[in-house]
Amino acid sequence: MSNQSSLAFAIALVSCTLSLAAQAPAPQPLKAMPYSPSLDVTSLDRTADPCQNFYKFTCGGWEKNNPIPADQAAWSVYAKLANDNQQFLWGVLEEDAKLTNRTPVQQKVGDYFAACMNTAAIDALGYQPVLSELGKIDALKTRAEVFAVLPSLHHEFPGNFFFGSGTGQDSIDSSTVIVELVAGGLGLPDRDYYTKTDEQSVKIREQYAAYIQQVLSLTGESAEQAKADSDATLRIETALAQASLTRVERRDPHKTYHMETVQELSNLTPSIDWPHYFEVQGAPGVTRLNVTQPDFMKALETELATEDVAALRGYLRFHLVTAAAPYLAQPFDQANFDFFAKTLRGVQSMPPRWKTCTRAVDRNLGEALGQEFVRRTFTADTKAKTQLMTEQIETAMQHEIENLDWMSPATKAEALRKLHAIRNKIGYPATWRDYSALDVKPDGYFGDVLRAARFEDARQWHKLGKPVDLTEWGMTPPTVNAYFNSQMNDINFPVGVLQPPLYDPKEDDAPNYGNTGATIGHELTHAFDDEGRKFDAKGNLRDWWTPEDAKGFEDRISCVRSQYANYVIVDDIHINSKLTSGEDVADIGGTLLAYIAWKKQTEGQTLAEADGFTPDQRFFVGMAQWACENQRPENERVSAITNPHSPGFARINGVVSNMPEFQKAFGCKAGQAMVHAPTCRVW
Numbered sequence: 001m002s003n004q005s006s007l008a009f010a011i012a013l014v015s016c017t018l019s020l021a022a023q024a025p026a027p028q029p030l031k032a033m034p035y036s037p038s039l040d041v042t043s044l045d046r047t048a049d050p051c052q053n054f055y056k057f058t059c060g061g062w063e064k065n066n067p068i069p070a071d072q073a074a075w076s077v078y079a080k081l082a083n084d085n086q087q088f089l090w091g092v093l094e095e096d097a098k099l100t101n102r103t104p105v106q107q108k109v110g111d112y113f114a115a116c117m118n119t120a121a122i123d124a125l126g127y128q129p130v131l132s133e134l135g136k137i138d139a140l141k142t143r144a145e146v147f148a149v150l151p152s153l154h155h156e157f158p159g160n161f162f163f164g165s166g167t168g169q170d171s172i173d174s175s176t177v178i179v180e181l182v183a184g185g186l187g188l189p190d191r192d193y194y195t196k197t198d199e200q201s202v203k204i205r206e207q208y209a210a211y212i213q214q215v216l217s218l219t220g221e222s223a224e225q226a227k228a229d230s231d232a233t234l235r236i237e238t239a240l241a242q243a244s245l246t247r248v249e250r251r252d253p254h255k256t257y258h259m260e261t262v263q264e265l266s267n268l269t270p271s272i273d274w275p276h277y278f279e280v281q282g283a284p285g286v287t288r289l290n291v292t293q294p295d296f297m298k299a300l301e302t303e304l305a306t307e308d309v310a311a312l313r314g315y316l317r318f319h320l321v322t323a324a325a326p327y328l329a330q331p332f333d334q335a336n337f338d339f340f341a342k343t344l345r346g347v348q349s350m351p352p353r354w355k356t357c358t359r360a361v362d363r364n365l366g367e368a369l370g371q372e373f374v375r376r377t378f379t380a381d382t383k384a385k386t387q388l389m390t391e392q393i394e395t396a397m398q399h400e401i402e403n404l405d406w407m408s409p410a411t412k413a414e415a416l417r418k419l420h421a422i423r424n425k426i427g428y429p430a431t432w433r434d435y436s437a438l439d440v441k442p443d444g445y446f447g448d449v450l451r452a453a454r455f456e457d458a459r460q461w462h463k464l465g466k467p468v469d470l471t472e473w474g475m476t477p478p479t480v481n482a483y484f485n486s487q488m489n490d491i492n493f494p495v496g497v498l499q500p501p502l503y504d505p506k507e508d509d510a511p512n513y514g515n516t517g518a519t520i521g522h523e524l525t526h527a528f529d530d531e532g533r534k535f536d537a538k539g540n541l542r543d544w545w546t547p548e549d550a551k552g553f554e555d556r557i558s559c560v561r562s563q564y565a566n567y568v569i570v571d572d573i574h575i576n577s578k579l580t581s582g583e584d585v586a587d588i589g590g591t592l593l594a595y596i597a598w599k600k601q602t603e604g605q606t607l608a609e610a611d612g613f614t615p616d617q618r619f620f621v622g623m624a625q626w627a628c629e630n631q632r633p634e635n636e637r638v639s640a641i642t643n644p645h646s647p648g649f650a651r652i653n654g655v656v657s658n659m660p661e662f663q664k665a666f667g668c669k670a671g672q673a674m675v676h677a678p679t680c681r682v683w
């Protein structure tokens with residue numbers, strides 16, 4: 001649930017689970033999606049006091065019953081459902097790989113999967129698939145030759161070489177597609193990994209250096225050469241990281257909007273022949289573009305102009321190999337997993353191959369695989385009901401805006417205009433992406449990977465000069481997630497997120513409005529969070545707030561930031577609430593909107609108690625149970641730096657402690673932990 005782009009158990013139980021796991025048969029493809037209810041009493045911990053820790057009360061049982069699988073960094077209701085989707089699609093893909101008389105969609109997804117599953121063929125090739133590219137890099141003798149190879153490297157090979165380029169909607173005029181340059185070039189998950197000086201961060205940089213040397217050695221480099229290349233890579237990446245904006249800074253769209261001419265860009269980074277660069281990407285004649293981080297481009301120039309050619313070669317070699325590693329022979333794949341999954345996130349073992357390959361098909365042919373998924377899992381009833389819920393929640397938002405006591409009529413009128421312009425996209429795209437230009441073969445996995453990357457790259461560059469495709473989706477149908485896009489001004493709910501235990505057609509309204517309703521409200525609230533509010537009804541970056549109303553908003557969001565900054569993620573690391581405030585506000589606003597919509601929907605009905613809960617209590621338990629999770633501490637440390645979402649316990653307790661409706665439902669009193677004072681509420 002991100003703003004575009006888009007979650008301890010008893011010793012006896014663990015050992016019991018482990019011994020069971022040792023005897024358990026290997027998983028098989030699922031013939032049908034498994035069912036669990038949107039309000040699950042087995043997930044409760046009734047020994048916990050709901051007024052002191054509502055997350056523990058609703059999810060304590062889930063935490064005990066769902067230890068983190070060895071191939072996962074974290075485990076949650078969302079992750080478990082995503083895993084079920086993959087296990088179901090595994091069977092579909094095995095069938096599509098074998099069928100005769102296949103549709104073009106079945107041929108593409110089936111053959112991509114089959115090529116990925118053929119590890120014997122992948123292993124037999126070693127690192128042969130990257131040999132010719134490595135040879136090109138090794139042949140670079142002068143600085144000019146290094147700069148000359150960059151455009152084609154960016155065009156032909158997936159890899160994080162110094163910076164990123166692509167296309168996107170112009171922030172000021174979202175009806176236009178423009179070229180964008182973004183900061184990049186790092187191997188670690190965030191620029192902060194290079195600037196922090198605490199013991200953990202220093203250790204991770206040492207482990208990263210060891211990984212660089214390991215993969216370079218696998219391509220035949222001497223230990224001495226690999227050490228020199230890893231020193232160079234870390235030196236270059238550190239300089240680029242220091243010049244990169246932080247994640248918090250990047251949440252301000254003004255900080256990443258700098259329209260410049262190609263001549264101005266050439267003044268910032270003269271080492272690169274930019275007109276030639278854009279021509280190679282398939283966009284000749286570009287004259288203006290958004291240089292999102294000009295200071296980064298200056299620092300890049302310093303690196304390009306001062307590092308010696310051998311250092312630049314070492315950096316390029318590493319980024320080529322690390323990007324290719326997951327698709328090369330086992331030692332490369334294993335080294336990549338050992339650092340990025342095991343060391344960084346605490347994952348114990350590699351996922352089974354079927355999972356890796358199902359994810360690969362979803363990532364690269366998502367709207368082909370999505371067609372196979374949708375026709376087997378999505379019903380007209382679910383579509384109609386979730387569409388109705390969305391409209392009811394939008395009506396609730398309209399009434400909230402109309403009745404705000406701190407906002408002027410002028411700002412309200414703009415807010416309502418924006419609300420009414422939001423487009424609701426539910427389930428899957430109206431028009432499926434056409435993959436006919438992408439050639440997929442059942443043998444030669446690396447070729448499929450490269451062709452898929454180039455197909456996507458070309459698709460993005462071809463958007464230049466054409467009207468924005470408002471029907472496009474940023475997530476694939478099986479994805480268990482949802483998002484709001486400020487510039488498209490749309491909310492998007494893939495089929496994957498509209499299944500039990502999230503949306504549950506077997507349950508009544510209370511847990512469904514609590515769970516899926518709150519998710520719909522969450523995405524809708526993103527249109528009016530601290531980042532989303534800067535865009536107008538057309539998706540343009542434009543300040544439509546009076547200064548007094550803007551101050552009113554900022555005062556209210558400060559309340560949320562202060563509250564969430566108190567929650568500890570892991571060790572002594574608190575939530576960076578300037579990073580999470582957009583999500584936190586969406587959680588608070590979204591739950592309130594869903595509650596209002598549910599009350600309206602059930603007006604005049606006599607609702608029964610169930611499982612010892614009143615209807616209001618069932619709404620809140622259903623809401624909280626989407627967030628049940630277990631996380632490895634390593635993963636929590638990565639999340640603390642990179643994840644704009646607060647951890648599950650804070651997402652639930654942070655919300656309900658601001659809701660008198662919840663406190664009344666459970667009889668909570670002032671002074672108890674789930675009664676936050678003052679109440680923080682923006683919408």
Ligand SMILES: [Zn+2]
Nearest residue numbers: 001002003006
């Ligand atoms: Zn979100």
